[in-house]
Amino acid sequence: MSFQIVGTGRANPALVLTNEMVSKLVDTNDEWIVTRTGINTRYVSTDETLLDLSVEAANNALNKAGIEGKDLDLIICSTLEGDYITPSLSCLVQREIGAVCPAVDINAACSGFIYGLDMADAYITSDKAETILLIGAEMMTRHLDWKDRSTCVLFGDGAGAVVLKKGNGLKSIKITAKGDDKLLVIGNVFCSSPFSNQPQTDPHFRMNGGEVFKFAVGSALRDVKEVMKKAGVTVSDVKMLIPHQANLRVSQFVKEKMGFSDEQLASAIDHYGNTSSASIPLLLDELVEEGKLSSGDIIVLTAFGGGLTTGACVIEL
Amino acid sequence: MTFEKIAKIIAEARDLDLSEIKMDTSFEDMELDSLDVIEVVMAIEEAFGINIDTEGDLKTVEDLVKLVDNLK
Structure with missing residues (x-):
């Protein structure tokens, strides 16, 4: 006995940033972005907080x-970074939705939603919880270098959520990690301290695109x-393959190598861009x-995603 | 030898005529963008059983041949 998905939800900021708008900020164009990424537009937060x-x-x-917030036994938020370092995003969600249960944030970068599912599975199979809210919420645009045309075009903001209840929906799940701080990195910003000799890290998203592509398709195929x-x-048993929405070319590569049809490949990157760990629950709710x-x-x-982390699972809805 | 093997991989992956691929043919000539090149690199890695670092600037077939020869 594990979990089944009993509800899905999503939220996007109001501003839709088109490729044309991005091309006014950096030297790029719609055709270049679309052929290499599959992205047409992305939602970008202006006034909305990650909590909103x-x-x-x-x-x-x-x-x-x-169900209502008070019916929950646990809230898990997958996020690279909430609005605050502390309190966690999940604790503030708990207050806002009228829940009284424990709440915790996890960070496994773009794989965070599947890490969250794995954690939910562990809580439910050990009888520590029966009803869990799992949210993937990300504001990647807080960490973009808007002068770097190779990365600022790729991301968007958003939040997707699922309610999980004790059941037989989860058929198999796997998560992996392999520590690496070269391929995909976002640095942290620390306050200055008279005692610290540590160098400041770059708070912008940086990646080695070619190596990340290799890692992405290799690990996705394996998982x-x-x-x-x-x-x-x-x-043929699978209705849809729902990959993390990082790049349409990655998704298509995996689809072709695995022998899935075009209809079986779920995609929403054209209007979301990469929303890190929010991408799968956003797309799931849409579907x-x-x-x-x-x-x-x-x-x-x-x-x-970053970590490097990966995850995959099979679920019967 | 490395060239012939790489040319064959590119020709198969991109549905090109093998005779069109020369040492100095650029990826641009073959209409391969950066991600297409990575896909070719992955096929070469598999065929040669090596791990190619793609951080350097790969422009021509010769660049790939040299990289592979250095790793062999």
């Missing part, structure tokens, strides 16, 4: 699940094969809302 987005996504998911085998499902996914469907999730 998280609470909206959470309430949305709770409504669809037909997807493994969780499908463990779950005993074949490509459910559009009627493309329904109860009984088998989905395969896969993610990869």
